Amino acid sequence: IAGITQAPTSQILAAGRRMTLRCTQDMRHNAMYWYRQDLGLGLRLIHYSNTAGTTGKGEVPDGYSVSRANTDDFPLTLASAVPSQTSVYFCASSEAQGNYGYTFGSGTRLTVV
Amino acid sequence: GENVEQHPSTLSVQEGDSAVIKCTYSDSASNYFPWYKQELGKRPQLIIDIRSNVGEKKDQRIAVTLNKTAKHFSLHITETQPEDSAVYFCAATNYGQNFVFGPGTRLSVLP
Numbered sequence: 525i526a527g528i529t530q531a532p533t534s535q536i537l538a539a540g541r542r543m544t545l546r547c548t549q550d551m552r553h554n555a556m557y558w559y560r561q562d563l564g565l566g567l568r569l570i571h572y573s574n575t576a577g578t579t580g581k582g583e584v585p586d587g588y589s590v591s592r593a594n595t596d597d598f599p600l601t602l603a604s605a606v607p608s609q610t611s612v613y614f615c616a617s618s619e620a621q622g623n624y625g626y627t628f629g630s631g632t633r634l635t636v637v
Numbered sequence: 638g639e640n641v642e643q644h645p646s647t648l649s650v651q652e653g654d655s656a657v658i659k660c661t662y663s664d665s666a667s668n669y670f671p672w673y674k675q676e677l678g679k680r681p682q683l684i685i686d687i688r689s690n691v692g693e694k695k696d697q698r699i700a701v702t703l704n705k706t707a708k709h710f711s712l713h714i715t716e717t718q719p720e721d722s723a724v725y726f727c728a729a730t731n732y733g734q735n736f737v738f739g740p741g742t743r744l745s746v747l748p
Contacts, residue, residue, distance in 0.1 A: 557735070565740065566726060566738045566739060566740040566741045567681070567726065567738045569736075572735055614680060614681070624669075625671050625683040626671075626681075626683065626736065628680040628681050628682070629680060630679075630680050631680055
């Protein structure tokens with residue numbers, strides 16, 4: 525692993541199903557983030573974690589949950605998917621919260637039908 | 638909270654010309670301003686950033702300027718090339734807070 529890895533790359537999911545998007549980084553970054561990017565729109569923050577063991581809500585947290593059991597992993601769970609959650613999901617990390625550039629994962633394209 | 642506006646939403650320039658994208662922010666306490674480039678189907682990548690104690694920063698053909706009084710910062714790309722075609726996002730943050738991204742500018746460099 526070099527940098528930040530997301531899985532799966534893409535997924536088609538039936539509405540009502542549960543889904544976990546995986547994110548793993550090997551840079552020992554303290555802060556991690558989940559963004560969604562919809563067509564024609566920018567990046568909107570879903571949830572974040574400033575350090576292992578802590579999480580916080582972003583701009584659009586409803587319908588999503590996260591956990592941060594260790595420094596490297598930051599999974600995003602959709603408990604019961606809905607079509608409005610169709611989007612491209614990017615995980616990102618930074619050395620620390622705030623004044624550091626983000627490194628983004630390659631994204632997960634999720635389609636809820 | 639912070640609000641970031643970005644203009645223009647789309648920009649077309651001839652190869653070799655310059656391109657300028659401007660962002661304004663609302664929180665006067667913001668002190669870190671990165672720019673990201675996102676090529677079609679790819680992840681956003683940091684291309685340049687500036688901190689509030691600096692007015693300008695250059696890296697080869699790209700530069701960023703910051704006007705803290707007016708609360709705006711701009712990305713300048715000189716001698717544009719087709720590979721500069723992408724969506725560019727600005728962002729702002731106050732130390733200890735999360736980034737707020739602008740809505741993006743789609744730059745097309747015409748050969």
